[in-house]
Amino acid sequence: MKMILASLSASLMFGAVAFAESALVPGGSSADGKCEVLITRKADYDPNKDGSEYFYSVQAKGAQKPMLTIEGSGYGVFSAVKYTCKALWDESGRFVVIRVLSGRHISTIHLVAVTSDGAKILELPDYVQNALGRVDATWVDFACGSDPIQWDGNDLLVGLSFTARGRHSYNCMVTLQVTSNANQATPSVGLKSVTKPMESEG
Numbered sequence: 001m002k003m004i005l006a007s008l009s010a011s012l013m014f015g016a017v018a019f020a021e022s023a024l025v026p027g028g029s030s031a032d033g034k035c036e037v038l039i040t041r042k043a044d045y046d047p048n049k050d051g052s053e054y055f056y057s058v059q060a061k062g063a064q065k066p067m068l069t070i071e072g073s074g075y076g077v078f079s080a081v082k083y084t085c086k087a088l089w090d091e092s093g094r095f096v097v098i099r100v101l102s103g104r105h106i107s108t109i110h111l112v113a114v115t116s117d118g119a120k121i122l123e124l125p126d127y128v129q130n131a132l133g134r135v136d137a138t139w140v141d142f143a144c145g146s147d148p149i150q151w152d153g154n155d156l157l158v159g160l161s162f163t164a165r166g167r168h169s170y171n172c173m174v175t176l177q178v179t180s181n182a183n184q185a186t187p188s189v190g191l192k193s194v195t196k197p198m199e200s201e202g
Contacts, residue, residue: 021043025039025087026087027087053078088156122188125176132162141164144163155178157174175193
C-alpha cells in the first residue's frame with residue numbers, strides 16, 4: 001500500500017512539473033526585475049484540438065497567476081520557439097514589446113502596457129501597410145518580419161522587412177510612439193515615422 005501511495009505521489013509531482021514547463025523569453029526580464037515574459041508549453045496539449053502548443057504570459061516575477069496571456073500562433077513547437085521569440089522592455093518597466101512567430105516567414109509584435117491593475121495589449125497603427133505604400137504595393141506576397149530594436153524614451157524602434165511586387169525584398173525602420181496622460185484610461189500608440197524601404201540586393 002505504501003509503495004502504491006509513493007508511486008501516486010511521484011506521478012502527481014512529475015505531473016505538476018510538466019504543467020509548469022515554462023521558459024523566460026529572451027529579453028523577458030524587466031530592468032527592475034519585477035516583471036517577466038514567459039513562454040509556456042500546454043501540458044494537456046492535443047494537436048487534434050488545440051491550435052497552439054504554447055502561450056506567452058506577462059506576469060510579476062515569481063507570481064503564480066499571469067497578468068496577461070497571449071495565445072501562440074500555432075506555428076512551431078515550444079522547444080524551438082522558446083529560443084526564437086523575443087521581448088524588449090522599456091526602462092520604466094511600464095511597456096514591453098513581444099515578437100512572436102505567426103508563420104514560417106512571418107513575425108509580428110504585441111505591445112503591452114503594464115500597470116498596477118494588470119497588463120493590456122495596445123492597438124498598433126498599420127505600419128506594414130504604410131511601408132508597402134512607399135513601394136507602390138498593397139500586400140505582402142511572401143514574408144514579413146517585425147523586430148523590436150530599442151526603446152528611446154516613449155519611442156519604440158522596429159526593424160521591418162517584407163517582400164512585395166514579385167517577392168522583391170525590402171527593409172526599413174519604423175518608429176512607434178506611446179503616449180499617455182491623465183485623461184486616457186489606456187495609453188495610445190501612434191506611427192511617428194517610417195523610413196523609405198530599401199530593396200535588398202540578390
